[in-house]
Amino acid sequence: MPPFDSTARKQVEPLAPSTPAYRSAPHNIEAEQQLLGAILVNNEAFYRVSDFLEQRHFFEPLHQKTYELMSSLIRAGKIATPVTLKTFLDGNIDIGGITVAQYLARLAAEATTIINAEDYGRTIYDLAVRRSLILVGEEMVNTAYDAPVDFAPRTQIEEAERRLYELAESGRYDGGFQRFAQALTTAVDMAAKAYQRDGRLSGLATGLDDLDKMMGGLQASDLIVLAGRPGMGKTSLATNIAYNVAKAWQGEVQADGHTTTVNGGVVGFFSLEMSAEQLATRIIAEQTGIPSSQIRRGGITEAEFETLKDHSIELQGLPLYVDETGGLSIAQLAARARRLKRQRGLDLLVIDYIQLLSGSSRRSSENRVQEITEITTKLKALAKELAVPVIALSQLSRQVENRDDKRPQLSDLRESGSIEQDADVVLFVYREEYYLQNKEPRPGSEEHTKWQIAMDEAHAKAEVIIGKQRHGPTGTVDLHFEGAITRFSNLASTNRLPQPMG
Numbered sequence: 001m002p003p004f005d006s007t008a009r010k011q012v013e014p015l016a017p018s019t020p021a022y023r024s025a026p027h028n029i030e031a032e033q034q035l036l037g038a039i040l041v042n043n044e045a046f047y048r049v050s051d052f053l054e055q056r057h058f059f060e061p062l063h064q065k066t067y068e069l070m071s072s073l074i075r076a077g078k079i080a081t082p083v084t085l086k087t088f089l090d091g092n093i094d095i096g097g098i099t100v101a102q103y104l105a106r107l108a109a110e111a112t113t114i115i116n117a118e119d120y121g122r123t124i125y126d127l128a129v130r131r132s133l134i135l136v137g138e139e140m141v142n143t144a145y146d147a148p149v150d151f152a153p154r155t156q157i158e159e160a161e162r163r164l165y166e167l168a169e170s171g172r173y174d175g176g177f178q179r180f181a182q183a184l185t186t187a188v189d190m191a192a193k194a195y196q197r198d199g200r201l202s203g204l205a206t207g208l209d210d211l212d213k214m215m216g217g218l219q220a221s222d223l224i225v226l227a228g229r230p231g232m233g234k235t236s237l238a239t240n241i242a243y244n245v246a247k248a249w250q251g252e253v254q255a256d257g258h259t260t261t262v263n264g265g266v267v268g269f270f271s272l273e274m275s276a277e278q279l280a281t282r283i284i285a286e287q288t289g290i291p292s293s294q295i296r297r298g299g300i301t302e303a304e305f306e307t308l309k310d311h312s313i314e315l316q317g318l319p320l321y322v323d324e325t326g327g328l329s330i331a332q333l334a335a336r337a338r339r340l341k342r343q344r345g346l347d348l349l350v351i352d353y354i355q356l357l358s359g360s361s362r363r364s365s366e367n368r369v370q371e372i373t374e375i376t377t378k379l380k381a382l383a384k385e386l387a388v389p390v391i392a393l394s395q396l397s398r399q400v401e402n403r404d405d406k407r408p409q410l411s412d413l414r415e416s417g418s419i420e421q422d423a424d425v426v427l428f429v430y431r432e433e434y435y436l437q438n439k440e441p442r443p444g445s446e447e448h449t450k451w452q453i454a455m456d457e458a459h460a461k462a463e464v465i466i467g468k469q470r471h472g473p474t475g476t477v478d479l480h481f482e483g484a485i486t487r488f489s490n491l492a493s494t495n496r497l498p499q500p501m502g
Contacts, residue, residue, distance in 0.1 A: 026130040027059035028123055035120035036063060037111025039070055040081060040104065045114040046074050049121030057128035065089065066104070082108055129167060136163050158335040165338045165385075204265050204348055204389060207244025209490050210477045211464055215425065218245075218348060218389035219471065223380040225354075225419055227394040227408065228429035229401070233462065234393050235274070236282070236486035237429055238350050241391065242267045243283050245348050246320040265347025265388075266319040268340045270333060272356035276324040280315075286487040287311050293484075319344070329358045330378045341386055349386070351379070353393035354419070373418035380422045394419055396428075406435055410467050426468040431481060432458040462488060 038045040055068040069088050070080040078084065082104035089100045098106070140160050147156065203217025218224065218241075228234040248264030271279050285292035288311050290304050300308065321340060328336075333351070340346050351357070359371040376392075383390040396412045408428040413419045420426065436455050441447035462481040466474045480491045 025059070025134060026127045028127055029060060031120045031123045032058055032060060032063045033107055034111060035117055035124065036066055036070070037107040037109075038114045038117045038120070039074075040085075040108040041111045042114045043070075043074050043080055045117040046070060046080075048114070048118045053121045053125055057125050059124075059127070059131075062089075062093070062095070062100075062103075132167055133164075136160060136167070154332070158331050161335045161338055162331075165342070204245050205248060206241045207248070208241070208464075208477070208479060208488065210479070214466055214475060214477055215469065215472060218391070219424070220387050220389060221384045222389045222424040222470075223376070223383045223422055224389055224391045224425040224427065225394050225413070225423040226391055226427045226429065227396050227413055227419075229396050229406075229408070231434050232429040232431055233481060233486060233488070234429045235352055236286075236481075237464070237488050238352055238391055238393055239269075239279060239282055239486075240286060240488045242269050242320060242348065242350050243286065243318070246318040249319050249347075251345075259345065261345065261347050266345040267321065267348045267350065268337060268346055269320065269322045270328065270336075270349075270351045271322055271324050272326055272328060273352055274324070276322040279322055279324075282486055283315065284308060284311060285485045287315070289485055291484040292486070326356070327358065328356075330375045333357065334378065334382050337382060337386060341388075346386060346388055349383075349388055349390045351390065351392045353395065354379075355395050369418075376418045376422040380424075406430070407463070407465060408467070420468065423468060424470045425466065428463075428465040428467055430463045430465060431461070432463075433461065461491065 035049065050071070055064045055071070058064045058067055066085065066089070069085055073080040073084060082101060085104055086101040091100055093100050095103045140156070143156055201212055201217035203215070203219040205212055205217050226234050226238060245265045246267045249261065249266060250263040251259040252262045253259050269279070281292045281295055285295060288304070288307050290300060290308060294300050295308070321344060323336060337346065337349055354372065354375060357375050359374040379390055379392055394413060396408050400406050400408055400412050407430050410420050410426060413426070433455065436451065436458055441451050460481055460483075462479045464477045464479060466477070468474065478491045480489045481487070482489075
């Protein structure tokens with residue numbers, strides 16, 4: 001085919017030996033010509049690329065216009081040929097000495113085969129992605145040169161990361177219809193993976209069996225809000241789940257060198273309230289059974305110190321990553337989560353807690369409810385973007401304390417509207433023992449006897465109330481809670497106890 005004379009984009013001859021050659025953006029005019037020609041010859045070729053290829057991916061404006069017209073005609077059930085297309089194009093355009101109609105006829109006449117249509121489409125798409133990369137790079141350079149004084153570099157880094165992540169995620173060819181046999185294979189593969197996982201679950205196992213049974217594990221792309229009043233143990237429950245998921249992690253190296261998760265998961269923990277050292281002390285206390293208060297005071301025996309040392313060596317290898325930066329904005333958090341997924345992998349994200357995040361400066365200048373709405377909406381979007389479950393902790397309003405039954409309800413969520421709406425799952429942590437121990441009547445009275453019975457019944461027990469679940473039932477799960485070491489575990493029930501010897 002004669003060269004396509006697009007003078008505005010062609011490399012020009014150097015004006016002088018010292019003038020550098022003009023470097024045009026990555027493109028392949030011949031691949032565009034071959035694909036358009038193949039579609040003109042056989043419109044079926046369009047469906048081989050229509051899932052991923054769009055008008056904007058073509059480099060040459062005439063090719064963009066031609067592909068757009070083809071798409072409209074074929075999707076309307078009409079035939080796209082040089083004859084049907086030429087009526088929609090400007091006949092006065094001169095293309096290297098020939099008209100548009102002649103150019104389209106030549107594209108069709110010189111097309112090789114539709115078998116290669118998908119390969120041509122992918123070539124065009126990949127070059128479009130490269131041009132987008134160049135654009136991001138140029139904008140980064142120009143913004144860095146011309147940034148106003150009050151424009152923080154961190155903001156530019158986050159924006160660049162967001163755009164690069166979008167490019168990375170969109171630079172694929174998946175999607176569209178698939179044969180049912182392929183869907184069946186995928187379903188069987190998922191079942192096989194669930195069978196290999198702890199607890200035979202479709203989602204990530206929390207390590208708390210009754211909770212896993214109710215939820216089927218932590219599902220990818222879900223926003224799970226974990227709420228409770230101070231002292232209920234919501235941070236402890238989150239650290240327990242994070243530890244259990246990280247401890248169960250098993251990876252498998254793929255042929256291309258990257259590692260995929262087979263069981264458990266890589267965990268990212270945003271600890272906006274506690275320091276990383278406090279979080280580590282909690283996890284060590286949970287796992288060794290030595291209260292964190294004793295660890296801090298140094299009031300431990302030599303044997304306990306050896307136990308602590310052994311567990312700390314084991315904990316060092318966990319794929320658990322902690323970010324202790326306070327006062328993060330939701331944009332900063334999202335950028336750091338994307339970076340972690342790209343560099344280390346990510347299967348579960350935990351945020352402690354929503355009310356310590358800030359939204360955009362515009363939202364925060366309006367009111368707190370709108371700011372929380374922006375934060376929860378973006379957390380849900382982040383869960384979908386990264387395809388991981390996100391556990392976000394939340395405070396509850398004080399109105400809980402004014403009721404006789406202090407079990408939380410959805411209406412108790414602080415700035416509740418958006419949290420309740422955006423969450424796929426809402427969990428409440430409740431411990432009756434916490435409230436009872438502050439109400440001890442006078443010893444020796446009849447009320448004290450009743451109180452003691454209630455305390456014995458509530459001792460070391462916690463309830464996780466599933467207040468909302470999009471994909472499953474609501475209800476209450478009873479757990480064992482050891483306050484001294486802030487550890488939640490499965491509650492021993494009659495069906496878990498050893499059978500008596502006969």
